[in-house]
Amino acid sequence: MIEFYTNPQSRGLIAHWMLEEIGEPYTLHVLEYHTSMKAPDYLAINPMGKVPALVHDGAIVTEVAAICAYLAETFPKAGLAPTASERAAYYRWMFFAAGPVESAVTNKAMGFVVPDERKRAAGYGSLADVVATLDQHLSTSPYFAGDRFTAADVYAGAQIGWGMQFGTLPTLPSFSAYFERIKTRSAWKKVMGGIN
Incomplete structure (x- = not known):
């Protein structure tokens, strides 16, 4: 299961796009600046108190580029990871x-x-x-x-x-x-x- 934490007014839109590209089910958690983004339960996921963050099978991935690369490699059927020549x-x-x-x-x-x-x-x-x-x-x-x-x-x-x-x-x-x-x-x- 993929848990995705974001805010629509953030770089999280890029990770959200990537999630839609891979076509796998996910649960969307929209956080608010200065409140839920800084709450202890979310800070346990991302101590920076920033979005996006992804939790997949217990693994936590933050940073948009890392999320994109992780999803591409974890779900290769989507065809978004590089080939050897790419x-x-x-x-x-x-x-x-x-x-x-x-x-x-x-x-x-x-x-x-x-x-x-x-x-x-x-x-x-x-x-x-x-x-x-x-x-x-x-x-x-x-x-x-x-x-x-x-x-x-x-x-x-x-x-x-x-x-x-x-x-x-x-x-x-x-x-x-x-x-x-x-x-x-x-x-x-x-x-x-x-x-x-």
């Missing part, structure tokens, strides 16, 4: 999205700018570096791991879509074309259709 690109882009993209986009949203003389100390360099790297890849590859949709596209793709929507990433032709491909998925539509 594995390097899959992990590269999954962790690029979890590290440089997440950091650069969050810093932009918070108004932080890395001074030019400090770029080498920041793991992502600059937002411009991150954007150029994503643009180069998505200009030549239809999906992050190659020619087919994987869990890396769930994780990184949602960030690109929301980045363009909220102005933390530019609306580049490569980003727009890529997001148009992935937002047609029925699991994406189901999750996003349930958001008010």
